[in-house]
Amino acid sequence: MNTRLMQEIRYSIRQLRKGPGFSAYRVLSYTLVSRKTEIGCFSSIPAMFLLCLIFGVSVAAQNNTQASPPSPDTRTPVIRVSSQLVVLDALVENGKTGNLVDNLEIKDFQVSEDGIPQSISYFSHDQLPLSVVFLFDLTETVQPTLKPLARGAYEMLSHLKPQDEVSIMVFSSHTELLQGFTTDRALASAAIERASEMKSREGTFIHEDMYEAIDQAGKSTAPESRRVLVWLTDGTANFENSLTQKTIGQQAPARLHTKEEATTKLLNSGVVVAALIDRSAKTDAFMAVADISPVSFIAGGRIGDINKYADVTGGPVLKSSKKEVAARLSELIDRLRGRYTLGYKPSTSKPAGTFCKLQVTLTSAAYHQHTNARKGDLLVRSKRGYYR
Secondary structure, eight states: OOOHHHHHHHHHHHHHOOOOOHHHHHHHHHHHHHHHHHHHTTHHHHHHHHHHHHHHHHHHHHHHHHTTTTOGSSSOOOOOOSSSSEEEEEEEEETTTBBBOOOGGGGGGGEETTTHHHHHHHHEOOOSOEEEEEEEOOOOOGGHHHHHHHHHHHHHHEEEEEEEEEEEESSSEEEEEEEEOOOOOOOOHHHHHHTTTTOOOOOOOOHHHHHHHHHTTTOSSOTSSSSEEEEEEEEEEEOOSSHHHHTOTTTTTSSSHHHHHHHHHHHHHHHHEEEEEEOOHHHHHHHHHHOOTTHHHHEEEEOOOHHHHHHHHOOOOOEOOOOGHHHHHHHHHHHHHHHHEEEOOOOOOOTOOOOOEEEEEEHHHHHIIISSGGGGEEEEEEEEEEOO
């Protein structure tokens, strides 16, 4: 191994000693895979020693983490953000055609934190597996489209790579886990079939659902993967208050998490939110009544929450109909897989808990060399920020 490689490995191990953070695993995995020609075959004695060392350090870090009582917001590991490395995904698409731009290089991107340009030190494209949580909406307005959504999800499983893992959940006023993360497509298919037969008389408390779903995403068994929540829904939600909790939220937790709590948890987690929205006739009727009802501000519904959560993380939201669910879901997965992964070490130190705004753009040269498009034609989608 050369000196530079040893420095990369030592840096990753130091990050693991600080705690089992996602970024440390991810950078270490990238180092081992991308530099395997220098490390040598994994069956060799030096490589086996290295892997044992990594495992021992990670276990020790987990034991140290478990030594202190966890608070409600630390049960899910802080993903993609360490004290020295920030890792984020970026999707680049042509705003006019909707086509992805998939031939960019590290030199084509610019990242700024709170307006200060950063030096990108980590880059990958479609090299990391996906950990996808599929969430099926069980509420009344989605019942007419639930089975088509389930059939589309079932067909889409064949579109995933073998190393991609899947978890299945359903939601209304709360979430329910039907299948934990697995690469076994038979188990995932059985859970999707079960979801298609379920229904709920409860409303949609999307902020509570989001909070609970992020917890599940944090249980991914592949620490180097990209974690994604894919919501299969009509995009509607109910107001969360004492009246709705007594009427359409009887199975919800006694204490509901707020939009602010869910958003903070989302930004701390590094999870990407995506959605496939299929509106039924019941959806349109529900929203029409909500618009004219004098009590709609108390017990009515609203749309747009999922879009806002996706926008915070830079995730895609696609609309669909019954006939095109499978094709649209495959397109959604392609967009998730086609994201670029960028990493940098912040150039300035800030107190823990500080929110840092992020902006990802393309260099001027990128437009001329790779895209053949004008600057205003391309859209770069990424998360808006993170907490130190």
